[in-house]
Amino acid sequence: GAVVSQHPSWVICKSGTSVKIECRSLDFQATTMFWYRQFPKQSLMLMATSNEGSKATYEQGVEKDKFLINHASLTLSTLTVTSAHPEDSSFYICSASQANTGELFFGEGSRLTVL
Amino acid sequence: TQLLEQSPQFLSIQEGENLTVYCNSSSVFSSLQWYRQEPGEGPVLLVTVVTGGEVKKLKRLTFQFGDARKDSSLHITAAQPGDTGLYLCAGGRGNYGQNFVFGPGTRLSVLP
Numbered sequence: 001g002a003v004v005s006q007h008p009s010w011v012i013c014k015s016g017t018s019v020k021i022e023c024r025s026l027d028f029q030a031t032t033m034f035w036y037r038q039f040p041k042q043s044l045m046l047m048a049t050s051n052e053g054s055k056a057t058y059e060q061g062v063e064k065d066k067f068l069i070n071h072a073s074l075t076l077s078t079l080t081v082t083s084a085h086p087e088d089s090s091f092y093i094c095s096a097s098q099a100n101t102g103e104l105f106f107g108e109g110s111r112l113t114v115l
Numbered sequence: 116t117q118l119l120e121q122s123p124q125f126l127s128i129q130e131g132e133n134l135t136v137y138c139n140s141s142s143v144f145s146s147l148q149w150y151r152q153e154p155g156e157g158p159v160l161l162v163t164v165v166t167g168g169e170v171k172k173l174k175r176l177t178f179q180f181g182d183a184r185k186d187s188s189l190h191i192t193a194a195q196p197g198d199t200g201l202y203l204c205a206g207g208r209g210n211y212g213q214n215f216v217f218g219p220g221t222r223l224s225v226l227p
Contacts (some may be wrong), residue, residue, distance in 0.1 A: 006157070041217045043201075081142045103148070104148065106158045
């Protein structure tokens with residue numbers, strides 16, 4: 001199957017700093033990527049849809065100035081958590097949609113801990 | 116809003132038992148995917164079903180898409196400890212690159 005890679009796998013930062021998470025589709029081009037947040041023992045919550053070359057579409061309740069998404073190429077989308085606070089601590093997961101099949105492939109996830 | 120429900124939410128069984136997990140909605144989906152997720156990792160795609168009534172088998176796992184494309188089931192035969200994980204169903208809301216709606220998941224624990 002297609003491979004999607006996230007980096008970093010885990011990150012610990014101080015409150016007030018910004019953290020960037022990368023999502024790459026390694027063997028296919030993804031015009032659309034998705035960012036999710038997952039709390040312990042819960043399902044995935046879609047945060048935003050990232051389209052290459054255009055602004056991301058955010059789900060209701062997700063602050064676009066807090067969670068900056070950039071999709072500069074067909075293989076890379078980034079999520080930047082700005083001025084992170086402890087309540088932003090979570091497991092962030094990206095997925096990429098394979099253009100010809102519409103199937104979703106997920107990254108390994110990135111665990112953010114804000115102290 | 117299209118919502119997906121999964122049942123049961125939690126399931127703990129002994130190795131060798133059979134089980135069925137259900138995914139239900141009042142909405143029609145263009146496709147439905149099943150994923151398994153282990154702690155600290157991203158979901159891994161198990162199967163995609165797109166045709167009403169479709170049945171797919173993956174070793175000991177059998178997936179079925181309802182005739183009306185509103186529901187699906189996952190049946191595991193002779194469960195193994197390696198089957199332990201969070202099983203998520205996701206309904207596709209469109210064609211090609213459209214985002215999916217995820218169910219709340221079924222957490223399965225298979226005891227040796």
